[in-house]
Amino acid sequence: MTDEPTSALLTDRYELTMLQGALQSGAAHRRAVFEMFARRLPENRGYGVVAGTGRFLDALERFRFDTGALDYLADAGGLDDATLEWLAGYRFSGEVWGYGEGETYFPGSPILVVEGTFAESVLLETVALSIYNHDSAIASAASRMTLAAGGRPIIEMGSRRTHEMSAVAAARAAYITGFGSTSNLEAGRRYGVPTAGTSAHAFVLVHDSERAAFEAQVAALGADTTLLVDTYDVDEAVRTAVELAGPKLGGVRIDSGDLSDIAARVRRQLDGLGAADTRIVVTGDLDEHAIQALAIAPVDGYGVGTALVTGSGAPTASLVYKLVARSGEDPGSPLLPVAKKSVGKPSRGGRKWGFRRLDEHGTAVAELVLERDEAPAEGVRPLLRRLVAGGEVVGREPLADARERHARSVAELPGTARRMTRGEPVIPTHFGAPAQV
Amino acid sequence: MTDEPTSALLTDRYELTMLQGALQSGAAHRRAVFEMFARRLPENRGYGVVAGTGRFLDALERFRFDTGALDYLADAGGLDDATLEWLAGYRFSGEVWGYGEGETYFPGSPILVVEGTFAESVLLETVALSIYNHDSAIASAASRMTLAAGGRPIIEMGSRRTHEMSAVAAARAAYITGFGSTSNLEAGRRYGVPTAGTSAHAFVLVHDSERAAFEAQVAALGADTTLLVDTYDVDEAVRTAVELAGPKLGGVRIDSGDLSDIAARVRRQLDGLGAADTRIVVTGDLDEHAIQALAIAPVDGYGVGTALVTGSGAPTASLVYKLVARSGEDPGSPLLPVAKKSVGKPSRGGRKWGFRRLDEHGTAVAELVLERDEAPAEGVRPLLRRLVAGGEVVGREPLADARERHARSVAELPGTARRMTRGEPVIPTHFGAPAQV
Numbered sequence A, B: 001m002t003d004e005p006t007s008a009l010l011t012d013r014y015e016l017t018m019l020q021g022a023l024q025s026g027a028a029h030r031r032a033v034f035e036m037f038a039r040r041l042p043e044n045r046g047y048g049v050v051a052g053t054g055r056f057l058d059a060l061e062r063f064r065f066d067t068g069a070l071d072y073l074a075d076a077g078g079l080d081d082a083t084l085e086w087l088a089g090y091r092f093s094g095e096v097w098g099y100g101e102g103e104t105y106f107p108g109s110p111i112l113v114v115e116g117t118f119a120e121s122v123l124l125e126t127v128a129l130s131i132y133n134h135d136s137a138i139a140s141a142a143s144r145m146t147l148a149a150g151g152r153p154i155i156e157m158g159s160r161r162t163h164e165m166s167a168v169a170a171a172r173a174a175y176i177t178g179f180g181s182t183s184n185l186e187a188g189r190r191y192g193v194p195t196a197g198t199s200a201h202a203f204v205l206v207h208d209s210e211r212a213a214f215e216a217q218v219a220a221l222g223a224d225t226t227l228l229v230d231t232y233d234v235d236e237a238v239r240t241a242v243e244l245a246g247p248k249l250g251g252v253r254i255d256s257g258d259l260s261d262i263a264a265r266v267r268r269q270l271d272g273l274g275a276a277d278t279r280i281v282v283t284g285d286l287d288e289h290a291i292q293a294l295a296i297a298p299v300d301g302y303g304v305g306t307a308l309v310t311g312s313g314a315p316t317a318s319l320v321y322k323l324v325a326r327s328g329e330d331p332g333s334p335l336l337p338v339a340k341k342s343v344g345k346p347s348r349g350g351r352k353w354g355f356r357r358l359d360e361h362g363t364a365v366a367e368l369v370l371e372r373d374e375a376p377a378e379g380v381r382p383l384l385r386r387l388v389a390g391g392e393v394v395g396r397e398p399l400a401d402a403r404e405r406h407a408r409s410v411a412e413l414p415g416t417a418r419r420m421t422r423g424e425p426v427i428p429t430h431f432g433a434p435a436q437v
Helices: A011-023 A053-061 A067-076 A081-088 A119-123 A126-150 A164-176 A185-191 A203-207 A210-221 A234-245 A260-274 A288-293 A399-412 B013-025 B054-062 B067-076 B081-088 B118-122 B125-149 B162-176 B185-191 B203-204 B210-221 B234-245 B258-273 B289-293 B399-412
Strands: A003-004 A031-038 A096-101 A110-116 A155-156 A225-229 A251-254 A280-281 A300-304 A319-326 A354-357 A364-370 A380-382 A384-389 A429-431 B002-004 B030-039 B097-101 B112-117 B154-156 B226-228 B251-254 B279-282 B301-304 B320-328 B353-358 B363-371 B378-383 B384-389 B429-432
Touching: A011 A081, A011 A119, A011 B185, A011 B203, A031 A119, A031 A126, A053 A096, A053 A126, A053 A384, A053 A399, A053 B289, A067 A081, A067 B154, A067 B185, A110 A119, A119 A319, A119 B203, A126 A155, A126 A164, A126 A288, A126 A300, A126 A319, A126 A399, A126 B162, A155 A234, A155 A354, A155 B203, A164 A399, A164 B125, A164 B162, A164 B384, A185 A384, A185 B013, A185 B067, A185 B429, A203 B013, A203 B118, A210 A225, A210 B013, A210 B054, A225 A234, A234 A251, A234 A260, A260 A280, A260 B251, A288 B118, A319 B203, A384 B429, B013 B081, B013 B118, B030 B118, B030 B125, B054 B097, B054 B125, B054 B384, B054 B399, B067 B081, B097 B210, B112 B118, B112 B125, B125 B154, B125 B162, B125 B289, B125 B301, B125 B399, B154 B162, B203 B210, B203 B226, B210 B226, B210 B234, B210 B384, B226 B234, B234 B251, B251 B258, B258 B279
Parallel strands: A155 A300, A225 A251, A251 A280, A280 A300, A364 A429, B154 B301, B226 B251, B251 B279, B279 B301, B363 B429
Antiparallel strands: A003 B002, A031 A110, A031 A319, A096 A110, A096 A384, A354 A364, A354 A380, B030 B112, B030 B320, B097 B112, B097 B384, B353 B363, B353 B378
16 A cells, blocks of 8 residues: 555646635635536447546545645645645535436536535546546446447456556446456455456466466366467367366457457367357457457457557547636625637536436437426436535445446437447437426 | 555456466466567557656555455455465565666567566566556657657646546656646656646636636736636737736637637737737647647647547557566576467567667667677667666666656657658567677
8 A cells, every 4th residue: 555645636736826816816715616528429429428426526535635735735836825725724515416427428418516615616627527537438438348248248357558547447437337347456456346367378378388277277276267278279279178177167268360250160169079158258459349240259258458448449538627607706696607718619607407308118318408407397317416515425325336327327328329330429418498408 | 645555456367366377387486588568559650658667666666465455365266375375475576677768669679578487477467567558658649749849848738638647647758758847736746747737717717807817817826827818809818918917928828729820819919019928828639730730830838638648549558568488397497488379469489688770870770679688789779777686676767867868769760750640660670689680
């Protein structure tokens, strides 16, 4: 256990210089509402998946400027004593609502809403975006993979292709969307995600022969283990594997070549050897398209690495965190909508509430982003959950709940959600007052 | 400061099941050499940049199975007592060589070489790959950006678009390649990277007017600050900015619109207002191509976010960690080259040494990956540094050294390294015995 910092310095410097300016002008104490949303989805995606909520709540609780952080800031210069003193006492005391973790989202969905003073809310921008942008990008890619796998189990095994801590979060996000397990041990320890994995080519190569390696693995892990069969010759490896482990051999893994062809050949070979229950697991640069292409191959499970941890072409969810409303000088005065007018990056002022409209079959037909918090009619599901009340985290939940929510939310989407080709969001987003949408 | 784990669980489960098998077969104690290399570069890159070395050495030192880790592993099941006991005493005792951090690399370059027992070396695979794959992907993208910027300063500001800890490592990697500063405070605290940043649109919006916001910022941060001028109307904002801060205004930042056109207009306006020394900083979805396109615009600095932290299209460096040689049963017996034969993913057996051949002008002409450690001729620069000797880290160095090494290494490459279009590696890799290459 070493020096993971307080989350407070996982922050852009300008949040603190803005704080200093706002403390001097008095705007620091104005009531403010920040909203996190995506202007658009990655171009070939029909929906996004919210992930990071639980991790954000953890980060919020340890967002404190401790002595180490304050010493650094004082040494780095640029911040005055009043600002440093304010930071020393920092503790978020406001309100947070958000889409439930695992929920699907669409352009404009207010997936996180933070209300508090300007000062206390603006400081959370960077860490909130870092967590949600990463985890939601992974979950959005992972969800398509679980759809493509159609119920066959997927092992997340991308740790080696991404930052060592991203790897832990990626395993968590993948699990939310229905992956069965991960190779990452820290994700097992920290989040209870089941872990999996048996051996790599190095294990075969370090022994004098493939046979010696298989013998060692079966002796150590039992006949139910999964043997990696593509180090030299697949046919010979499968024959040796069944000879050594018997027909109760748990599985074989194929990591290279034309997976569809080889899986068919290996299935016939295993069946011929009486190992009809031996599973075939395929790995090796799989993504949602490759998984879909293997749908008719005799494959019992997939291992996915690089494509998962890099968001399969969309490594960030492009979520932004924008001030949408604020009070006047008196923090008790009404909240006024605010929005910048920057060319090409307009924002939509005013606090908003997210709902999903369902048709009579329970299928989602539209995302409603409304100016008031009311369920305008039957068949409309509210999407915001209370996460933080008066600075206290109230919305923490087991990871299993996020996993169930994701399954329900995806099941509710129209069938076009299963499409792997490029396309528009599978339901439109309607903005406005309840009566209008 | 909270629960960053011991680095030992930032590991794929199969490293530990392989260990268990190898302890039973005795192969655990064979001498082994693992090599980290890239089979190829991302398709539009002429060179890669090694980064992560310093972070890997830190991770190696804290790679210990502490009580928390061992308790988790015992509870998770699947590992026997002998394996858990071996892990409890784990301490890497071998040798590590690697390319210097910041060095450029090419397909096949042996950027990390780990020699020890099979058991102690195989366990490092996941964490080593995580660190190098992430950091090298970022550095490789960042290096192209600094080349494109041609000496103009670049601020790294992508923290919000990537995992909160990747963000810290990304800022470090960008700094190695010549970025001038980062928005990320933890990168400042942890690695001494200079930090930068002043304000966002939210700061303007929380005030009653842009004028009030600028007044507050100048009062808090001084006239030398950088004001963000594109919240409403750029012309008016620039006029107000100079009126309030005077001609000594430090800078203005433009974050939207046609940056080239707007920068030219703002430059004329600033000059007309007597603010000839006021800098223009542009931000907003910049990548190496956008930076290059702005070369003739009157821009004094760039801020780069998303493209940097996502590796500008190549978010992982695709480095692999392969067993290339091992002893027989007697650990003192000679090392034998080993290589798998998997279709499409062959590896090249045998321990290798990397050198760079330079022509008479000091320009790199080839990467030499040789079977013996000897400088075969004049004009050949050895690339491996000793990083760990007998388990002790001996290759730690200040980040400034990596930054200098990177600048020297890039300066040595042929001019095609400055090309931003798709293409082959700018020098070829030659494999073989010294006399052959």
